Amino acid sequence: MIISRPGIAIVAPAGCIPEPSALERAIARLEEQGFLVRNYYDHSCSYLRFGGTDDARLEQLHAAVADPDVHLIIALRGGYGISRLLPRIDFEAIAASGKIVVGFSDLTALHMGLMAKAGGLSYAGPMIAGDFGALEPVAFTLDDFWSCLAGPTHTITECVAGNPALDVRGTVWGGNLAMIGAMVGTPYFPRIDDGILWFEDIAEHPYRVERLLLQLMQAGVLERQQAVVLGDFSGYRLGPLDNGYDFDAMLAYLRQTLPLPVLTGLSFGHIERRVTIPFGAQGHLVSDAIGFRLTLSDYPTLVRA
Numbered sequence: 001m002i003i004s005r006p007g008i009a010i011v012a013p014a015g016c017i018p019e020p021s022a023l024e025r026a027i028a029r030l031e032e033q034g035f036l037v038r039n040y041y042d043h044s045c046s047y048l049r050f051g052g053t054d055d056a057r058l059e060q061l062h063a064a065v066a067d068p069d070v071h072l073i074i075a076l077r078g079g080y081g082i083s084r085l086l087p088r089i090d091f092e093a094i095a096a097s098g099k100i101v102v103g104f105s106d107l108t109a110l111h112m113g114l115m116a117k118a119g120g121l122s123y124a125g126p127m128i129a130g131d132f133g134a135l136e137p138v139a140f141t142l143d144d145f146w147s148c149l150a151g152p153t154h155t156i157t158e159c160v161a162g163n164p165a166l167d168v169r170g171t172v173w174g175g176n177l178a179m180i181g182a183m184v185g186t187p188y189f190p191r192i193d194d195g196i197l198w199f200e201d202i203a204e205h206p207y208r209v210e211r212l213l214l215q216l217m218q219a220g221v222l223e224r225q226q227a228v229v230l231g232d233f234s235g236y237r238l239g240p241l242d243n244g245y246d247f248d249a250m251l252a253y254l255r256q257t258l259p260l261p262v263l264t265g266l267s268f269g270h271i272e273r274r275v276t277i278p279f280g281a282q283g284h285l286v287s288d289a290i291g292f293r294l295t296l297s298d299y300p301t302l303v304r305a
Helices: 020-032 054-066 082-088 091-097 105-118 128-132 139-150 177-183 206-218 247-257
Strands: 007-011 036-039 072-075 100-103 122-124 154-159 166-176 195-202 225-234 262-264 277-279 282-288 291-297
Touching (some): 007 054, 020 036, 100 105, 128 139, 166 225, 166 277, 177 195, 206 225, 206 247, 247 262
Parallel strands (some): 007 036, 007 072, 100 122
Antiparallel strands (some): 122 277, 154 291
């Protein structure tokens, strides 16, 4: 899609922000770049930890979908809240609109539901509060997003040792591990075979990461995939009872136990320097002793005229 002045909608389907100035910075930066910005979030109407009541957050999302001047819908932030909305989200309308929904963390639930219910693709990418509205935005994170958005392909290259040799193709999907684990058995969990499945999470102890991945294996999800690629899993703290059970010990067990190759080193998660990953794109993953390359294609793009 080629657009002379793309429109960006800001919505808060999950959490609110403690610092409204981040929103102001994001809007100013996007407008300076020539984007039309429609903000559907009102900080004065935040509710508890959420970016509004359930009804209000749903209304924000659906209003952005219906806005003819909007081409990208970017989440204010993650946190928690989309699980409350899943039964009422009009996934068919989102898919039919052609708009690209962008976000990560709690937004994983929206990516999953959109694929499961309507076959729609979306972006695991930067959000308003922590990325576009940061005091000092990380150039790599935003540049990688704009590069991915322009398409028609996007390549992620990581230099990391210790991964198995691999050359596979499949649908690229995944996101926040705890969120995906929570969605197993629901109608919002897409059936994807021969996929390349990636995960990230924050403040999840290695044993909880292991438990969630075993759950996905025992639910029959992992045996249908080509590979698992792990992103960032930071923010946890080991204790005396771990007795040597750390992330590396957990990883070694998983590689012995799971029915598919497990790679590490993906630059995605609750970190400042992040790649953008189109959820549902076709991927070609090649891994060797010094790193891996993931080439993405067949996903929605937007080019500025």
